[in-house]
Amino acid sequence: MLAEFSVVPLGKGDSVSEYVAECMKIVDSSGVNYRMNPMGTVLEGDYDLVMALVRKCHMRVLEMSTRVITSVKIDDRKGPKATLDSKIKSVERIMGKELKK
Amino acid sequence: MLAEFSVVPLGKGDSVSEYVAECMKIVDSSGVNYRMNPMGTVLEGDYDLVMALVRKCHMRVLEMSTRVITSVKIDDRKGPKATLDSKIKSVERIMGKELKK
Amino acid sequence: MLAEFSVVPLGKGDSVSEYVAECMKIVDSSGVNYRMNPMGTVLEGDYDLVMALVRKCHMRVLEMSTRVITSVKIDDRKGPKATLDSKIKSVERIMGKELKK
Amino acid sequence: MLAEFSVVPLGKGDSVSEYVAECMKIVDSSGVNYRMNPMGTVLEGDYDLVMALVRKCHMRVLEMSTRVITSVKIDDRKGPKATLDSKIKSVERIMGKELKK
Numbered sequence: 001m002l003a004e005f006s007v008v009p010l011g012k013g014d015s016v017s018e019y020v021a022e023c024m025k026i027v028d029s030s031g032v033n034y035r036m037n038p039m040g041t042v043l044e045g046d047y048d049l050v051m052a053l054v055r056k057c058h059m060r061v062l063e064m065s066t067r068v069i070t071s072v073k074i075d076d077r078k079g080p081k082a083t084l085d086s087k088i089k090s091v092e093r094i095m096g097k098e099l100k101k
Numbered sequence: 102m103l104a105e106f107s108v109v110p111l112g113k114g115d116s117v118s119e120y121v122a123e124c125m126k127i128v129d130s131s132g133v134n135y136r137m138n139p140m141g142t143v144l145e146g147d148y149d150l151v152m153a154l155v156r157k158c159h160m161r162v163l164e165m166s167t168r169v170i171t172s173v174k175i176d177d178r179k180g181p182k183a184t185l186d187s188k189i190k191s192v193e194r195i196m197g198k199e200l201k202k
Numbered sequence: 203m204l205a206e207f208s209v210v211p212l213g214k215g216d217s218v219s220e221y222v223a224e225c226m227k228i229v230d231s232s233g234v235n236y237r238m239n240p241m242g243t244v245l246e247g248d249y250d251l252v253m254a255l256v257r258k259c260h261m262r263v264l265e266m267s268t269r270v271i272t273s274v275k276i277d278d279r280k281g282p283k284a285t286l287d288s289k290i291k292s293v294e295r296i297m298g299k300e301l302k303k
Numbered sequence: 304m305l306a307e308f309s310v311v312p313l314g315k316g317d318s319v320s321e322y323v324a325e326c327m328k329i330v331d332s333s334g335v336n337y338r339m340n341p342m343g344t345v346l347e348g349d350y351d352l353v354m355a356l357v358r359k360c361h362m363r364v365l366e367m368s369t370r371v372i373t374s375v376k377i378d379d380r381k382g383p384k385a386t387l388d389s390k391i392k393s394v395e396r397i398m399g400k401e402l403k404k
Binding site: 257276277279281 | 350354361372374376378381382
């Protein structure tokens with residue numbers, strides 16, 4: 001399945017890059033396939049694998065702050081799984097055009 | 102902590118009440134404190150308790166369909182925990198007015 | 203249509219009730235039908251009416267802070283419109299049971 | 304500001320690529336800077352410009368179906384604006400490492 005998530009600390013100033021970097025260290029070293037975008041990170045893998053990674057990031061940012069908002073959106077299906085590339089490719093095929101990623 | 106979630110099957114027709122009802126059976130019989138609203142359900146409890154309930158609902162709706170979009174927004178903090186009532190009450194106190202819930 | 207939204211300032215401390223109260227003043231005095239829940243507020247009305255209200259709240263909180271995260275989830279359909287009560291009632295009818303709201 | 308959005312029709316089958324392609328035609332021809340990811344599209348621009356584009360996509364997919372769920376997450380700040388690249392670059396700078404995008 002695919003899941004996009006973001007973890008944001010409240011009350012830690014305007015810039016949250018330092019906290020996002022802590023999450024991205026966890027994600028990047030996990031071996032789970034991912035793509036980072038300006039508003040979140042999309043993970044590819046089984047439900048439990050992906051949600052364990054989200055939990056780790058949430059707990060890490062909560063350690064560093066006092067209040068955390070974590071958002072997760074899961075897109076899961078039976079049978080052949082969507083991958084990080086397949087959903088975008090399928091839209092580009094219909095449009096006959098490459099899109100900005 | 103508090104977490105709002107919703108589980109939506111794709112490709113199952115316009116009306117998804119039947120699927121929401123399956124989730125609400127799981128939630129309502131779980132013993133976890135909750136409030137349902139027109140766009141989702143807010144759960145109150147520890148991270149692992151709440152996320153196990155979201156997982157159960159996700160898996161139940163995936164059994165009944167072929168593709169599921171599950172959204173979760175978590176609000177977690179250290180120290181005294183927010184409850185289902187305390188956040189709204191604290192806003193009403195500032196406003197000096199009761200709001201529609 | 204129905205739309206749930208929340209507006210959160212970053213860097214303004216842990217507690218954001220003061221900012222939520224500013225939004226709820228705007229919502230409560232707008233005449234638009236709404237229900238507040240612990241994680242957001244659900245509005246009922248036409249797309250442009252609802253989105254104008256979300257814009258007002260976003261701009262008000264941005265005036266009071268330097269960075270704002272606003273989330274909106276819209277559920278819109280053709281034909282007979284869902285209301286704040288109809289979606290929950292339809293789930294309760296299937297379950298034959300009243301749920302916590 | 305930056306805003307990520309997605310538009311999903313209910314009851315139109317498992318695959319929604321056709322509908323996403325309709326949105327991406329609108330986005331790609333709008334002149335507004337964007338990045339598509341597997342779970343949504345991030346737009347860069349002023350509030351009204353960005354939200355007008357989201358409205359167009361929502362209305363287009365509602366024309367083609369009977370029920371639509373549209374999600375928008377806005378990240379807006381005063382002063383120097385974040386761009387599609389600046390947020391990721393700032394995290395990569397802290398980590399001293401390039402991430403997968």
